[in-house]
Amino acid sequence: MRRTLAALAVGTLLLTGCSGGPSAEPGVLSVGVREPASLLPGRVADLPGRQITGALWTPLTELGAADQPPVPLAAESVTSPDRLVWTVVLRQGWRFHDGSPVTARSYVGAWEASMREGWPGARVLTEQLRVAGLRAVDERTIEVRLGRPLGEFPKALTSPALLPLPESVLASRDWDRFAERPIGNGPYRLTVPWVRDKGARVEPFAGFAGAVRPKARGVDFRVINDPADQFAQVSAGTLDLATEVPSVRHAAMQQQYADRHWNWPAPEATYLAFPLADKRFADPSVRHAISLAIDRSALATGPLGHQVTAAASFVPPALTGEAAPGSCRPCAHDAQAAGVLLRQGGTGLSTLTLYYEQEEAGQRGWVSRIAEQLRSGLALSEVLVRGLPGDEYRKALAGKSFDGPYVLRADAGYPSPQALLEPLLSGTGSDVDSMLGEAAAAPPAASPRYYRLAENTVLRDLPMTPLWSAHGHLYWSKALSGVVTDPLRGVLLDRIEVRARP
Known part of the structure; x- marks a missing residue:
């Protein structure tokens, strides 16, 4: 049964009841998170960072209802005569938490800094949007010229990588200091600097110009890196909302929080790619054989501890709106x-070497399990696993110099198949390139047809095989209502209400 992306993004779960214990001050929401890698939008590369910055910033647009265009938030309008040059007009009266105005320069300067500094978020601008030019026309107007037409540009503006920065940090370029006490334009503001391995408190921003005001009196972000500790604290009533679940407590979570847990799809996927220049993998039959020998469900419930969703399509469900x-x-x-x-x-084929990046936590365990599956399923004499340091791995990716299948992770900077497929598949075949070009240029309502054609072609030729997609976990106390999620920002903390605790 098809489920729309908008339904996944804004489906609300309304709850009744009261808290089992005083976890925080009245009306203040306590949230367990892992330590984020960064709170500077352009550097944010993990879910904790997206969830926290999602409370501190408001994007230009957010996903609309099913089959509807994105809803302007900080933007007043997003228009284009040709889907090549886009004009974004900002709403009047928006300010940062330090009181300075949000202007077109706040966005253009932030995006230019991301590309200049080489932050992870720059991929959205350079690889996914293919930005060819940026201009602050006036205080409220941004002009964006793309390298090719893109009908889904308004949807791209939901991306956390495209948030604005105040003039103070654009001038100082003291990015590290800013990341300790980020200044956004969103519904909540930090009251104190972020403390590593501890967290921080945020409170509603009195000058917030958005239509939806925060429902909680504040959010207490607590860094709890051990998922078992998050589970224990929610169970004890000392934490309202957990964002991690230990693999051994997955079944217990589903039972204990039957109507108070949410498993939401994330726009990230992991693939096993093939070195097509190696004649051993030139025949698609060999690539399909390797793919069919992998038991993805056993990996998801085994070494990956219920933290992923076994692939049933090339494009992850977060980008298609389909649950299965x-x-x-x-x-x-x-x-x-x-x-x-x-x-x-x-x-x-009698021997194989599988490659993975050493710095990626836990990869050796599940790559080794794939090696066992291939060895037994294909009756191979030897399947080795080899981890490479990050720099060496990225160099091999760029040079396509692997001599065996290798792990390839991909994430979409905004919720569209285009954001994942185009950077991932560009150059793999003229047919695929043509289909993705048609999808990009088409109106949003027409693009899914071309995505499906491209996906079918890739699954036939199989230059890489999908393994699984990422998903997030939430479970919470009876004191909360209005828990909703967004594919990019995770839980939308400004929508949550904290009822009175006994």
């Missing part, structure tokens, strides 16, 4: 068919 797309035949575990296809390939 099921379009990926090579994703179905079938060891018997895998053996037949390997023999059809006729390459005499």
Whole structure:
């Protein structure tokens, strides 16, 4: 059954009841998070960072209802005569938490800084949007010229990578200090600097110009890196909302918080890519054999501890709005068919080396499990796993110099298949490039057809096979109501109400 992206993004769960214990001051929401890598928008690269910056900033647009265009938030309008040059007009009266005005320069300067400094968020601008020019026309007007037409540009403005920065930090360029006490334009503001491994308190921003006012009197972000500690504290009534669940407590969470947990899809996916220049992998039959020999469900519930969703499509559900797309035949575990296809390939494949990035926590465990599955499912004599340092791994990715299948992670900077597929698949085939070009240039209502054609073509040729997509976990106390999520920002903290505790 098809579920729209908007339904996943804004579906509200209304709850009744009262808290099992005094976890915070009256009306103040306590949230457990891992330590974020950064709170500077352009550097944010993890879910904790997106959730915290999502409380401190308001994006230009947010996802609308099912099959509806994005809703302008900080933007008043987003228009284009040709889908190539876009004009963004800002709403009047918006200010940062320090009282300075939010202007077109706040956005253009932040985006230029991201590209100049090489922050992770720059990929949204350079690879996904293909920005060819930026201009602050006046105090409230931004002009963006793209390298090719893109009908989904208004949806891209939901991205946390495209948030504004105040003139003070654009002038000083003291990014590290700013990340300790970020100044946003959103519903909540920091009352004290962020303390590493401890967290910080935020309170409603009196000067917030948005239409939706925060419902809580404040949010107490508590850094709790151990998921088991988050689970224990919510169970004891000393924490309102947890964002991590330990793998061994996954079933207990579903039972204990039957109507108070939410598993929401994230726009990130992991693939096993093939070195197509290696003649051993030139035949698609060999690539399909390897894909069919992998038991994704066993990996998701085993070494990955229920923290991912086994792939059933090439594009993760967060980008399609489908809860269970099921379009990926090579994703179905079938060891018997895998053996037949390997023999059809006729390459005499008997040994393999799988590559992964050493710095990625926990990768060796599940890559080793894939190696075991391939060894037994394909009757190979040897399957090795080799981790490379980050710099070496990225160099091998850029040079396509692997001599065996390698792990490839991809994330969409905004909630659209285009944001994931175009950077990932560009150059893999003229047909795919053409379909993605048609999807980009088409009106948003027409683009899904081209995405499906591109996905079907990729699943036929299989230059890489999808393994799983990411998802987030939430579970909470009976004191909370109005818990909603967004594919990029995670839980929308300004929508949550904290009822009175006994």
